Amino acid sequence: MKIKKIPSLLLSLSLALAVTACGGGGGGSTSESGQAKNESGKEAAPEQIVLKLSTWQTDAKAQWSKIIPEFEKKHPNIKVELDLLNEKGDSVAAMQKLDLMAASNDQLDIVELPYTNYSQRADIGLFEPLDSYIEKDGYKYEDEYLVDTKVNGKIYALPSSMQRWFVIMNKAMLEEAGLPVPTDWTWAEFEEYAKKLTKGDGAEKRYGAYLHNWPDYFQLQLMSKPSDNTFLKSDGTSNAKDPLLKANLEMMKRMMYEDKSVNPYEDIISQKLAYRNQYFNGLAAMLPMGDWMVAESGGTEAIPATFVTAFAPLPKLEGESKHYSPVQPTYMAVAAKSKNKEAAYQFVRWYTSEGLEIGGRVFSGWAKSDTDKLVDTIVNSSIDPSKIDIESLKYTINNTIPGSAPVPVKYADEAKNVVIPEAELYILNNQDLDQTIDSIDQKITEVVNNNQN
Incomplete structure (x- = not known):
């Protein structure tokens, strides 16, 4: 018990x-x-x-x-x-x-x-x-x-x-590869972009994209749904059996070890890679990330901006007509x-x-x-506004529909954290995919049950 x-x-x-x-x-x-x-009864x-x-x-x-x-x-x-x-x-x-x-x-x-x-x-x-x-x-x-x-x-x-999510992109690298800034794309097209943007070998290799080891990256495709877009459904139960979680883990592993367009997972954890360093130092051309990166795209005191950042909506799902992002x-x-x-x-x-x-x-x-006015304010308050492609930013913000965002249940972080070791076993080739999905579902369900009133 x-x-x-x-x-x-x-x-x-x-x-x-x-x-x-x-x-x-x-x-x-x-x-x-x-x-x-x-004392006189008058208001002081x-x-x-x-x-x-x-x-x-x-x-x-x-x-x-x-x-x-x-x-x-x-x-x-x-x-x-x-x-x-x-x-x-x-x-x-x-x-x-x-x-x-x-x-x-x-x-x-x-x-x-x-x-x-x-x-x-x-x-x-x-x-x-x-x-x-x-x-x-x-x-x-x-x-x-x-x-x-x-x-x-x-x-x-x-x-x-x-916070919304989108993809930030090194505009010069896109131009070098002959790729337009995406305005309407799918996750399959994201993979193709990553392959075309990958260049070189060894320590100086430029990867097409960087996928960090946060739990959010294990659920990227789920995040493109209009609802039930996390490891938990809106009713607080496990969402691990959604086919998109399986598809997303397959995509990550494929990009890391077949296409080699994304840093291998073992490098991310053993070298303690930081997403800001990978992107702003030109070691990755694309980065799915939250909108706190808008102001940072104009540079920070720690990492100056040396290139223009463009923005694209989070890729949409196959068969979906609109781009969604969790908020x-x-x-x-x-x-x-x-x-x-x-x-x-x-x-x-x-x-x-x-x-x-x-x-x-x-x-x-x-x-x-006023979203457009706020975009202008955020861009102009950055260290170097010229390094932010404001046209693609405004397009992305205005053409991304917020997915439903119920208040996270009190065990949301606990559920998110049990996903990490199971997903890592699959990506590092120590567990097959079906077993991984079953284990994630089982562990999330245990968290849910342990937190029932």
């Missing part, structure tokens, strides 16, 4: 949150409203409120130093202090620190979380439900935001950035233990609508965002 496993820290955290929840919903009227009355100047913004995203990535002052200009009685949970921007380490803070007396007000870290913490009461705040503001959630954030029927966060939002929530929930919500609402665009680094989950 298998016993459901619950991380001890999250278990103790849920108990601590249950205790604090009994103390009431959010402090006195002075701390909530920032208003007080003097608003009390200064100090909020903590806890996130893993560094200033270099999110541009908080540009964004926060703009909010403070609009709300002079609210000061927002950045609480960077990890100096290196490591989201895993940051979430571990967040859990410790939630179970302690540390101040928490505004919390930003990565894609797969939200529902588990919402489920145990770490965040304030926002439904009443939204109702008070007088807008319909579905008219304002592109993805659903409900957990157990309640809205615990608003989506901030929303992976980040979430911004109000901490349940905050003593200034109303002020924290004001920042969350402002940032997830107009505020995020000020940073000019990422795309927005706000339905009313």
Whole structure:
């Protein structure tokens, strides 16, 4: 008999949150409203409120130093202090620190979380439900935001950035090979491009594409579906038997060892290859990747851009007329233990609508965002905008349809991680494909069953 496993820290955290929840919903009227009355009964100047913004995203990535002052200009009685949970921007380490803070007396007000870290913490009461705040503001959630954030029927966060996937391409290498920037292509055509873009031998060999060892790359073709586009179906059960997972693993192995248009898997793990180095150093001509790479395509302080990057939609499936991409939002929530929930919500609402665009680094989950204008802002804020092919970028963004994006179940990361060793066994020729698919399905199903309530 298998016993459901619950991380001890999250278990103790849920108990601590249950205790604090009994103390009431959010402090006195002075701390909530920032208003007080003097002895004569007249309203005094608003009390200064100090909020903590806890996130893993560094200033270099999110541009908080540009964004926060703009909010403070609009709300002079609210000061927002950045609480960077990890100096290196490591989201895993940051979430571990967040859990410790939630179970302690540390101040928490505004919390930003990565894609797969939200529902588990919402489920145990770490965040304030926002439904009443939204109702008070007088807008319909579905008219304002592109993805659903409900957990157990309640809205615990608003989506901030929303990541799409596409393929970035060295434009000079395309021209050298006589290949146009793709606007309408399939995964089979992606393979053909990779073969034609491969050049040379040995240490200086240029591969047609680079496929990293993240779990996302094992499910690339699944990501081209309009729904059920991850290892888990929308109902939270295993999606391993989808024929596209099998097809994708076959494609990866074929590109690595038959076509030799992609780095061999053993080189990726033994040499600890980094996708940025492979692409920006000209060792790979194409890279399927998320849209955080738009600004980086203009170069970074660590790796300058020396060539123009073009963009193409994630290849479509055979027989499909449109290009889809999964959308992976980040979430911004109000901490349940905050003593200034109303002020924290004001920042969350402002940032997830107009505020995020000020940073000019990422795309927005706000339905009313002007995408073309945001593209211009992101490109122009890069170190060298001339290295970004803006025409292909705008085409790609405007012609990629977001796949459905239900809130990831709390065990999404756990399910994703059990895929890695099984997929590696197949790619490294230590297990046949049918056995690999069966093992992945079995292990994901075990994760699902162990997490059933």
